[in-house]
Amino acid sequence: MRILHTSDWHIGRSFHGNSTLDALSTVLGALVRQVRDNDVDVVIVAGDVFDSAVPAAACYTLLSDVLGAIADAGASVVVTSGNHDSAARLGFTSALLREGIHVVTDPLSVGTPVTFTDEHGPVHVYGIPFLEPGMVRHHWPEAELRTHAQTLDHAMGLVRADLGTRGGRSVAVAHCFAAGVSATPLLERDIQQGGLDIVPLSVFDGPDYVALGHIHGRQQLAPHIRYAGAPVHYSFSEGDKPRGSWLVEMDAAGVASVDWLELPVPRRLVTLRGRLDDLLTAAEYDAHVDDWVCAVLTDDTPQLEPMRKLRARFPYAAKIELSPAKRHAGDAVTYAERVAGAETDQELIARFLAHVRAGRGPSERERELIDDVISASRVSELSA
Structure with a gap:
């Protein structure tokens, strides 16, 4: 039998x-x-x-x-x-x-x-x-x-x-x-x-x-x-x-x-790791345009509309994971722990940016913009 x-x-x-x-x-x-x-x-x-x-x-x-x-x-x-x-x-x-x-x-x-x-x-x-x-x-x-x-x-x-x-x-x-x-x-x-x-x-x-x-x-x-x-x-x-x-x-x-x-596999599953620009342009990934794709992005900062861009090349892109190539000593710190000690609005925003940008805080120009926005907000509150 x-x-x-x-x-x-x-x-x-x-x-x-x-x-x-x-x-x-x-x-x-x-x-x-x-x-x-x-x-x-x-x-x-x-x-x-x-x-x-x-x-x-x-x-x-x-x-x-x-x-x-x-x-x-x-x-x-x-x-x-x-x-x-x-x-x-x-x-x-x-x-x-x-x-x-x-x-x-x-x-x-x-x-x-x-x-x-x-x-x-x-x-x-x-x-x-x-x-x-x-x-x-x-x-x-x-x-x-x-x-x-x-x-x-x-x-x-x-x-x-x-x-x-x-x-x-x-x-x-x-x-x-x-x-x-x-x-x-x-x-x-x-x-x-x-x-x-x-x-x-x-x-x-x-x-x-x-x-x-x-x-x-x-x-x-x-x-x-x-x-x-x-x-x-x-x-x-x-x-x-x-x-x-x-x-x-x-x-x-x-x-x-x-x-x-x-049994046959109707569509292969692959995990591709690299910077978003590399995944979108490198010839080595041409073989995966018809596969289900999980993209592990190693960019140091979050990219704009990554899934939309990935699907332009990989129509079956299904998942994105973030894994920045650069690490810093605070990576193990949670967001709540990172912002808990902020004493000013400026410091709170700076710590937020450091958290989402793999440790890179605001530039000098960004700090100026943050100060301007916070000042304008306070003026608006006092005038209300």
Whole structure:
């Protein structure tokens, strides 16, 4: 049996204000071709199908089109909900889908597999929807479920108990931070309010393969425990991470092989560093005019309308970061600390200018202008 492991589609997520629906549609179309070309029997989507609990109508259309295309390619599908999804809305969608597409969102379904059969017998796929402890502990009052780790441990206990009765090969599907993973800063939101709740790898003992979601980069925590990552890039910080899915081959004994299948990148992400004038004129940047661009500007002072100028050369410039080449001893001082000791309006303005211009305060001519403006303001106040 051949199983394709994917996750974290995040249908509906924007990229610096730009829709990703067209790019995601292109990539998921390539995934459908992988299903057909590799004679895949089952596709697993390990959570975060949508990016929000209330997706737009176009998001539902894309999901139903892709799942239908996977079914037309000859594969069944098992989808679980993630922390971004609304389990209720995703579960409602399942009632409208065709046979062979299984959407697992009900906590009470944990421990009950979707079973597929090949020439070697059954393969049990145990989908575990995202389980928020505070939302599900009433289902299992006998268990202490304060953290996501405890909740997943309880869920996997139900899986192992059922598997002990059924026998055969098995796959578990979960959406979590597992021990040893490296998250993408500011992108993968904590799955527990108040901090990072790490699930030990020992929680996943038992199944032949564990298909995980939530981390946007491909990772292998053990030969049989893996993250597939997101199919498209949703952040410049993950621009160097490959996009794809895991093709898992099951034989009579369990997992025979796991291979990585690359997915196309509709538009590359690059980070360009330099002075604004150099980025706008240097020939070395010609190769990036069709890429998503994050520009790290090293100019000593803020530039006028930098995004407008960048987009004249790089139509897909999406982000600007400021990193002045010149540093001074006060760089670590906050703005509030810098201006707190100002005794006059002139000094306050001078400290402000030093803060925004990498330590360079007003010139003599600027000081004269500042004095004139402040004097004129005081005259106006006295005349009012």
